[in-house]
Structures are given as C-alpha cells and as structure tokens.
Amino acid sequence: MNDTPPLRRGWTTGCCAAAAARAAYGALLTGEFTDPVTVRLPRGQTPSFALAVHALYEQAGEPMAMAGVIKDAGDDPDATHGVLVRASVRALAGGSGLVFRAGPGVGTVTRPGLPVPVGEPAINPVPRRMILEALQEVASRTDGHHQLDLEVTLAIDDGERIAAETLNPRLGILGGLSVLGTTGVVIPFSCSAWIHSIHRGIDVARARGLSHVAGSTGSTSEAAVQQLYALEESALIEMGDFVGGMLKYLRAHPVPRVTIAGGIAKMAKLGQGMLDVHSRRGGVDLAALAELARTRGGSDALVAAIAEANSGLDAFEQAAAGGIALGDAIAEAALASAARVVRQSGMALEVCVFDRQGHCVGRSGWQTC
Secondary structure: OOOOOOOOOEEOHHHHHHHHHHHHHHHHHHOOOOOOEEOOOOOOOOOEEOOOEEEEEEEOOEEEEEEEEEOOOOOOOOOOOOOEEEEEEEEOOOOOOEEEEEOOEEOEEOOOOOOOOOOOEOEOHHHHHHHHHHHHHHHHHHOOOOOOOEEEEEEEOOHHHHHOOOOHHHHOEEOEEOEOOOOOEEOOOOHHHHHHHHHHHHHHHHHOOOOEEEEEOOHHHHHHHHHHHOOOHHHEEEOOOEHHHHHHHHHHOOOOEEEEEEEHHHHHHHHOOOOEOOHHHOOOOHHHHHHHHHHOOOOHHHHHHHHOOOOHHHHHHHHHHOOOOOHHHHHHHHHHHHHHHOOOOOOEEEEEEEOOOOOEEEEOOOEEO
16 A cells, blocks of 8 residues: 655646736726635636735826736646746726736747747747636626726746746747646656556556557647547546656557657657657757758758757748648657567557647558567
8 A cells, every 4th residue: 555645736837827817807907806816727627826915006107906826836846836926917908909918037939939929928828828718707707898908917036047947048038937837737747656657547548458548748639639539538648758658668568559649849859769758858859850851852951940940849840831741750750769669569559749739740650569
C-alpha cells in the first residue's frame, strides 16, 4: 500500500488573471469587489480565489478598477509560484471591443512563430478566452445589455526578473512573463509520478483489451487524436513530455497499435532523438528542420531562412509559405526515433503531428516494430 499523499495541483497564470479581471470588472460596474472571486475553467471547474489586493481609482479622469490574486502552483516547482497577478480594467469607447495590454512583468511578443501576433501582449489564446468569458458573465449578471468595450491590463509582480530565467528572451518575448495555461490547472511536475501514471494508464488499457492506444503531449493533440480515431477515454495516455517513458513501458507491456500524437515542436524534437521533449532538455534543432526542407525540395534561400527561424513553429510556417510541407517529414523522423525504442515488440506504431488548432499537419505511415 502506498501512503504517499497525491501531489497537489495548482492554478495557471491565465486562471489567476481571469479571476483578477473578473473581480476588477465587477467592481468597476458595481463599486464593490467580490472576494473571494470564482472563475470557470475550460473543463468546467470553478475554483475561488481570495483577493490579495484591490482598488478603485481614477486615471486621467477615467474610473478604473484593479484586483490581484496570488498564484498557487500547488506542488509544481513552477518559477511563478507565489507571484501576484494583477488585472486592471477600464471602459473604452463603444465599438473598441476587448483590448489587452501588457503591464509591468508581462511580456510583449516581438518575433513571429508564437500563438499571438508580434506586438501583442504575451497572453496566450486560452487565457484570453477565459478572461473574455469571465467578463461576459459579469456583464450578463450586472447589465444584460452592457457592451464589452474594455481595456484589460495584466501585470505580474517581479515578472521581468523571473522571465530572464526562462526561454522567453530567446523566443522574442520581452519585458516579462507569458500568461499561459490551456486548462487553468497546473499538474505538478514530477518525473516519477507522471511516468507512474503513464504506466497505470497502459495497464488499464491492456486490462480492457484495447487494441489501440494513443499517447499525446498535451490537451490539444489528445482531443485531436481521440476525434481522429473515435478512441474511448481509456485508450488515451497522457504521456506529456515523457515519450520515452511511455514507449519503454509499452515495449515490455505491448498493445497491438500505438499512435504518438503531439505538436510540431515536440514531434520535431522526437525526430531528433529526444525521448523527453520538455523545453528544459533542449530546443528544436533548426538546422535539422532546414535539412528536412531541403530533402523536400526547398530552395537554398528557404533552407537558410528556416535555419535562422525564431522557433520550430516559425520554421514550419516559413516552409509552408515556401510550398514545402514539413509535417509528414517531421512525423516520419519521429517514427524512426520511436521505433528504435520498441523494436522487436511486434507493435504497429505511427506518429501524428497536430497544430495548435488541432489540425493534423503531418502523419507517418504505420510501421510494425
């Protein structure tokens, strides 16, 4: 019997920002702050957050509201655990829509190839949607006809210093941290705990007699591969970055068919021989992607541009703009790396590459190992 308590989950910066924005907007409309404030996450959870700071004030004669919550990352060794995430809200002229601004400690995107355009605050798409939905709910409860013509400025105390220790500067995110999170929940990072959960997932699939399982690197690729094959929940293995951890266990505990599903950058790294595709293990080898483009007929100019790209996604998009589809080549290279791990297992293996929207942009054939 294992008496070790489960690792405590936490909340993403995007979740905290949505809660802070909701509290600030509610106070802007009513003059009172809701404390604690509740926010709805993409998967339906409704956590509540105590406000660490809040204020109603005027700036250049315009009313504004600010609220902030402390990020609790649970048992994850997150560099942003304990930071204060603030949201300031003010009304804009009719027709302005929802405008995001980067306050102190939140970065600005300066290079292409990231989920938000150059010049925008580094607030990723899902946190933006969470904030929008939180504000819409406030508006509907306070005034069903209230228009969301608002400026929301996010700030993270000490964010610029913390960001210097991350990959943000290398990616061209300057001035602070990114506001991240696809589910709102931080799953504690622990190699042994995560790999243990992978093993248990495989055990369950085998016990149910499933003939096909899919390991995915994240929620987008998981949803996409599930839809692609109409897989039941028990067939979905949350391998995260631990591709090698999943494959090594499958080599000893095989199932007939295995699909590896992931994003462009992570599958590119797998193709380059990395079995742990977390960013701390290294970045995408852009020179290798450039050579893949050359083998697909890319011009010398395109190959040179890809070798100097800002990120794996930027390289992929440059190749597409040049008429070269790298997806299948990335999938085939990833398959070759994975197949070496499970050789002589008798399993059939494939790799599917998905973009951030869940579209399949590359696919290998099936290979029996």
